[in-house]
Amino acid sequence: MHAFESNPSDLPKFYLTVAYPYPSGAMHVGHGRTYIVPDAIARFWRMRGRQVLYPMAFHVTGAPVIGISKRIARNDPKTIHLYRDLYKVPQDVLAEFTDPLTIVRHFASEYQRVMTACGISIDWRRRFTTVDPTYSKFVEWQWKHLYAAGHVIKGAHPVRFCTVDDNPVGDHDLLEGDKAEVIRFTLVMFWYGDAFIPTATLRPETIHGVTNLWVNPEVTYVRALVDTRPWIISRQAAEKLVLQDHAVEVKEEIPGKDLIDKTVSHPLCGEVPILPAGFVDPDMASGIVMSVPAHAPFDYIALRDLQQQGRYTQIKPIPLIKVAGYGRIPAQEAVEKAGISHQMDSRMDALTQEIYSVEFAKGRLFEKYGGKPVRVARDEVAEEMIAKYDSTVMYEFDTRPVVCRCGNKVMVKILHDQWFLKYSDPAWKRQVSDLLKTMALVPPEVRIEFDRTVDWLKDWACTRRVGLGTRFPWDTAQLIEPLSDSTIYMSYYTIAHRIREIEPRILTPAVFDYIFLGKESPDLPEKKKIATMRKEFLYWYPYDFRFSAKDLISNHLTFQLFHHVTIFPKDKLPKGMVVFGMGLLNGAKMSSSKGNVFLLEDAVTEFGADTVRMFLMGSAEPWQDFDWRNELVISTKKQIERFYTTIMGAKDASGEPHDIDRWLTSRLQEHIARTTAALENFQTRQALQEAYFGIETDLRWYRRRLPADCDGSRELATLCSVWVRLLAPFIPFTGEHLWKELAGEGLVSFAPWPVADKKLLNTRIELAEELLSRTVEDIESIKKLIQLTPKSITIALAPEWKQAIFTTIARSADRTTVIREIMKDEEMRRRGKEATDAAKQCTTLIHRLPPQVVGPLAEEPVNERDVFESAQAFLEHEFGVTVHITDADSSSHAKAATALPFKPAIIIE
Ligand SMILES: [Zn+2]
Numbered sequence: 014m015h016a017f018e019s020n021p022s023d024l025p026k027f028y029l030t031v032a033y034p035y036p037s038g039a040m041h042v043g044h045g046r047t048y049i050v051p052d053a054i055a056r057f058w059r060m061r062g063r064q065v066l067y068p069m070a071f072h073v074t075g076a077p078v079i080g081i082s083k084r085i086a087r088n089d090p091k092t093i094h095l096y097r098d099l100y101k102v103p104q105d106v107l108a109e110f111t112d113p114l115t116i117v118r119h120f121a122s123e124y125q126r127v128m129t130a131c132g133i134s135i136d137w138r139r140r141f142t143t144v145d146p147t148y149s150k151f152v153e154w155q156w157k158h159l160y161a162a163g164h165v166i167k168g169a170h171p172v173r174f175c176t177v178d179d180n181p182v183g184d185h186d187l188l189e190g191d192k193a194e195v196i197r198f199t200l201v202m203f204w205y206g207d208a209f210i211p212t213a214t215l216r217p218e219t220i221h222g223v224t225n226l227w228v229n230p231e232v233t234y235v236r237a238l239v240d241t242r243p244w245i246i247s248r249q250a251a252e253k254l255v256l257q258d259h260a261v262e263v264k265e266e267i268p269g270k271d272l273i274d275k276t277v278s279h280p281l282c283g284e285v286p287i288l289p290a291g292f293v294d295p296d297m298a299s300g301i302v303m304s305v306p307a308h309a310p311f312d313y314i315a316l317r318d319l320q321q322q323g324r325y326t327q328i329k330p331i332p333l334i335k336v337a338g339y340g341r342i343p344a345q346e347a348v349e350k351a352g353i354s355h356q357m358d359s360r361m362d363a364l365t366q367e368i369y370s371v372e373f374a375k376g377r378l379f380e381k382y383g384g385k386p387v388r389v390a391r392d393e394v395a396e397e398m399i400a401k402y403d404s405t406v407m408y409e410f411d412t413r414p415v416v417c418r419c420g421n422k423v424m425v426k427i428l429h430d431q432w433f434l435k436y437s438d439p440a441w442k443r444q445v446s447d448l449l450k451t452m453a454l455v456p457p458e459v460r461i462e463f464d465r466t467v468d469w470l471k472d473w474a475c476t477r478r479v480g481l482g483t484r485f486p487w488d489t490a491q492l493i494e495p496l497s498d499s500t501i502y503m504s505y506y507t508i509a510h511r512i513r514e515i516e517p518r519i520l521t522p523a524v525f526d527y528i529f530l531g532k533e534s535p536d537l538p539e540k541k542k543i544a545t546m547r548k549e550f551l552y553w554y555p556y557d558f559r560f561s562a563k564d565l566i567s568n569h570l571t572f573q574l575f576h577h578v579t580i581f582p583k584d585k586l587p588k589g590m591v592v593f594g595m596g597l598l599n600g601a602k603m604s605s606s607k608g609n610v611f612l613l614e615d616a617v618t619e620f621g622a623d624t625v626r627m628f629l630m631g632s633a634e635p636w637q638d639f640d641w642r643n644e645l646v647i648s649t650k651k652q653i654e655r656f657y658t659t660i661m662g663a664k665d666a667s668g669e670p671h672d673i674d675r676w677l678t679s680r681l682q683e684h685i686a687r688t689t690a691a692l693e694n695f696q697t698r699q700a701l702q703e704a705y706f707g708i709e710t711d712l713r714w715y716r717r718r719l720p721a722d723c724d725g726s727r728e729l730a731t732l733c734s735v736w737v738r739l740l741a742p743f744i745p746f747t748g749e750h751l752w753k754e755l756a757g758e759g760l761v762s763f764a765p766w767p768v769a770d771k772k773l774l775n776t777r778i779e780l781a782e783e784l785l786s787r788t789v790e791d792i793e794s795i796k797k798l799i800q801l802t803p804k805s806i807t808i809a810l811a812p813e814w815k816q817a818i819f820t821t822i823a824r825s826a827d828r829t830t831v832i833r834e835i836m837k838d839e840e841m842r843r844r845g846k847e848a849t850d851a852a853k854q855c856t857t858l859i860h861r862l863p864p865q866v867v868g869p870l871a872e873e874p875v876n877e878r879d880v881f882e883s884a885q886a887f888l889e890h891e892f893g894v895t896v897h898i899t900d901a902d903s904s905s906h907a908k909a910a911t912a913l914p915f916k917p918a919i920i921i922e
Contacts, residue, residue, distance in 0.1 A: 016760060017134040019066045021552035027063040028553045029055055030503045032561040032569060035072045035185075035495075036120035037081060039100040040127055041610035042641050043596030043603040046629040050593070050697055051560045052133045053630055056742035057692045059134070060766035066553055068139040068506040069128070073117040075495035076180055076480035080419050086111040099608060113481065117142070127614045131622050132745045134762065138510040143498055146517035149483040151505050152498045154525035155580060156486055159434070162579050165475070165487075166435050171195045171408040172474045174256060174426035175417040181431075181474045182423050183496055184568055188606070190415030195408050195425050198298055199395045202403040203277035203285075208236060208243040210277055210287075213298030213407055216369070217398055218390040219305040221382045222333040223282040225325075227290040227302050227315065230270040234300065238262040242403075245272070247300025256426035257408060280402055288325060290315050292356055298409045306330040306344060308372065310364045313344040314356050334387060336376040343368050432485065433472040434497060436575060442467050444578040445571070453558075453589035455695050456636045459566060466571045473497070473572075496568055500576035504529060504585075507553040508546040515539050529581070555581075558589040563636075566592060591695050594638040603641075611641055623744035624650040630697035630743055631705070652705065653747055656740065659712065660751050664733045666725035672883075673718040674728040676782045679775040680711045681732055686769040688739050697743070704739040708732070714786060718887060735767045776869045781880045783866055784915055788881075791919055792892065799921060803894050807920040809901040809909040810877045814840065818848070819855045819914040823871035828856055851913070858913055866915075874914060881917075 031051050034044065048069075055067040084092040085107070096102045096110065102119070109115045121142065128135060141148055159165050173182040173193065184191050198213035201220060212226060228234070237244055237251050239259050245267060246254075255261050270289070278284045292315065293302055304312040307330035319325050332341045340346050347364050376387040383390060398404035408425040415423040435441065445467050454460045476491035483498055485491040505512075508528060512520070519538045526532040528546045537543060561570055570590060577586050596603045603610050616625045628649040633639040684707045691700035712732075719725065734755055741748035741761045752761035792806060811819075818835055825831040832852045835841055841848040859867055881888070881898045888896040901912035904920070912918035 018136045022064045024064040027058040028066045028556045029558045033070045033072045040613040045613040050635045053742040069135045071121040071142045074143045074482035078113040082113040141509045150520035152483040154522045169429045171425045177421040180479045186418045188416040193410040193415040198407045205277045210245045211299045212303040218394040220281045222305040222331040223303045225285045225288045225304045227293045228272045229293040230289045232269045232295045234267045235263045247295035249296045250299045307332040307342045310344045334376040432476045434475045436470040445574045455591040459592045462566050500573040503556045507550045555585045560591045563592045597640040623747050631701040634698045663729045666729035668726040670726040676778045677715045682769040685767045803921045805895045807897040809904045809912045809918040811912040811914045812902045816914045
């Protein structure tokens with residue numbers, strides 16, 4: 014338990030952190046991988062002689078847990094089911110969940126218990142929660158610097174908002190629509206008697222081409238007084254406008270069908286009729302839209318559908334934009350070229366986007382409408398409409414539905430006096446882009462996603478009215494929201510166990526300035542204690558790698574870079590990030606709210622911690638998605654059992670080494686080197702392929718090749734020690750147990766990582782065994798094919814001249830021209846077709862052989878006669894018949910002519 018407590022030392026350090034959990038429920042196997050992969054990496058570097066720090070804390074800031082406690086208090090059946098049946102919270106504990114802090118405390122200790130059961134090597138002394146008073150002092154210090162740097166601003170902004178929680182809604186608070194963005198629409202106001210009918214548009218300049226409005230005849234609209242003027246809008250729009258600074262009073266209902274065939278007017282397009290359309294969504298902006306069939310594919314096709322029924326045939330599309338590459342009526346052209354026959358065609362959205370983009374980029378208004386480029390006219394027309402024609406702005410999401418975690422529909426609200434982190438600031442963005450260029454990002458493909466996120470990040474509402482957390486220093490009625498108080502806490506880990514000894518009251522910003530920035534100031538309290546903390550920080554920071562799931566790229570992982578560049582000096586900025594794929598359960602996405610999860614603790618109870626670990630790390634690389642399937646996990650369990658039995662059976666081997674031991678030892682050096690390289694690159698799957706399957710396969714061959722009376726030499730005992738250490742980061746419980754059986758010193762967790770010894774590499778022996786094992790496989794497959802009991806086997810070896818061809822091809826850089834070169838040789842020319850055929854066959858063979866075989870063969874061929882003669886007894890024992898070794902040249906059998914270097918002909922009689 015205390016073995017992994019880590020203090021500054023003379024050793025070089027390795028500091029890794031994982032995004033800490035929000036402990037509002039039980040851990041499932043998907044969470045498990047997030048902590049287990051970094052653990053294997055931590056264990057690996059620990060064995061490599063680094064001082065490793067792997068800390069953990071709990072994120073309890075925010076509102077979700079408050080919602081949960083309220084739902085439990087009112088006996089909400091879904092919540093009770095989740096916590097009682099899925100998370101298995103005992104009834105007496107559940108009864109206390111009406112207090113939000115009890116929930117997070119309960120699950121935080123559950124997390125610690127289950128993580129420990131999984132063998133995760135955490136320094137638990139440094140555990141904290143984000144509502145600890147000392148942590149709040151740290152956050153206040155951080156914000157003082159952000160504010161001083163001009164990154165904290167106040168203003169009115171549209172934000173995602175939940176009216177039930179009375180709070181802005183962050184990405185993590187969303188049940189649906191997590192990519193939803195707020196879009197700014199212009200409401201174009203059409204006159205309808207004494208009322209306005211507002212239609213929302215992103216393209217106000219197309220007002221000149223409006224032929225009609227669309228209203229959904231199935232929808233009931235309302236007439237409402239909006240800021241004292243009557244508007245006709247959908248009921249949903251009336252609710253939304255209240256949140257966007259309008260006074261709204263609904264007066265009466267108006268069935269949509271009553272509006273059909275009425276006329277409206279606008280000064281810029283005159284009188285137009287209202288037509289029926291089923292596609293009009295009352296939950297989209299005002300719930301009524303204007304129709305520009307010449308430039309909007311949806312409008313064009315809806316009008317065409319009506320006209321095909323013989324209705325409204327007098328209406329013609331009115332073009333107004335000229336765009337290169339399109340004729341007079343771009344929407345018509347696009348729809349007809351694509352052969353779209355109805356509104357529901359799935360390509361309609363793409364077509365709409367295409368016309369929208371090309372007209373914005375290259376379009377120009379007709380001369381009679383001013384002749385300006387669309388990109389200029391759009392804003393000008395919008396401004397003109399707002400100034401002269403009663404238009405106003407309405408915000409709406411680009412996607413629907415957007416649903417809060419509480420189940421309520423999320424809407425756009427304009428918040429006043431709202432505090433923001435100014436992520437839109439180009440200078441701040443540039444600092445982060447520069448930092449990213451210096452960082453190691455794993456896998457490399459995520460770099461583009463980080464760059465994109467930095468690019469589009471907008472100002473971030475950083476305070477909330479409801480929830481747990483640190484009070485916002487400039488308005489203490491508000492709290493710092495969860496993603497904004499969790500950006501530099503990796504530095505806090507370095508001092509978390511020591512700062513607890515100091516009274517929060519005296520933790521002024523000056524104290525943190527000293528600990529983290531080395532700024533001296535008079536009257537610093539507890540000088541000795543804070544000097545120790547400064548040393549801890551200087552030793553551990555910056556962190557080497559941060560691990561997290563990929564869905565945090567668009568927020569947390571990027572936010573933390575923004576905050577780091579503002580607070581810390583250059584030499585304390587993050588060095589690397591590893592981004593994880595997602596977890597699937599039997600092929601479907603894991604989701605607690607949908608009940609599709611397998612709890613980590615249940616997995617550990619059923620299969621054992623080592624099995625769970627090895628499966629999570631061996632079934633996919635960390636950045637790939639993994640799929641938990643019980644039947645596959647069972648085979649992992651059997652692999653560990655085989656490993657255990659093998660070690661126990663081989664650990665005391667003490668015989669004299671045979672030739673094959675030199676092969677085994679040579680191979681082992683390669684497995685060590687490749688496992689090490691894989692783990693240095695976070696490739697846990699690749700590492701297990703080498704460290705587990707590679708060695709297991711070798712051992713199987715080794716045992717076959719041992720003389721009958723021998724069951725292994727003392728080299729096997731050496732292999733056991735290496736093997737246990739190579740697998741210890743993956744399966745530490747089995748590892749420790751076996752290490753004790755091997756009488757290893759101390760814990761295997763701290764044993765030295767094996768180092769490949771180049772002196773023990775023996776390429777010639779490896780080539781010889783490769784040739785032999787390939788030949789054995791060939792004999793086995795031929796035996797299967799011919800289906801008769803053989804009386805003898807003849808191995809016919811390729812002649813000298815084929816060997817010469819093989820070596821020439823293996824050495825050549827350009828294998829397409831080499832055949833011509835070979836045929837220039839006098840002797841080869843004499844052989845004619847026989848030689849060209851052999852050259853072609855050698856080329857094919859060389860392509861199929863792995864490079865680590867071709868390389869040494871090109872340098873020096875194997876003495877094949879030696880190999881097979883010394884293995885004659887082995888071969889005769891394997892196949893139970895006489896084995897002859899002969900030169901293909903001297904054999905009269907037709908098959909002998911097929912012999913190639915490294916692929917002798919096999920004649921079974
Ligand atoms: Zn809500």
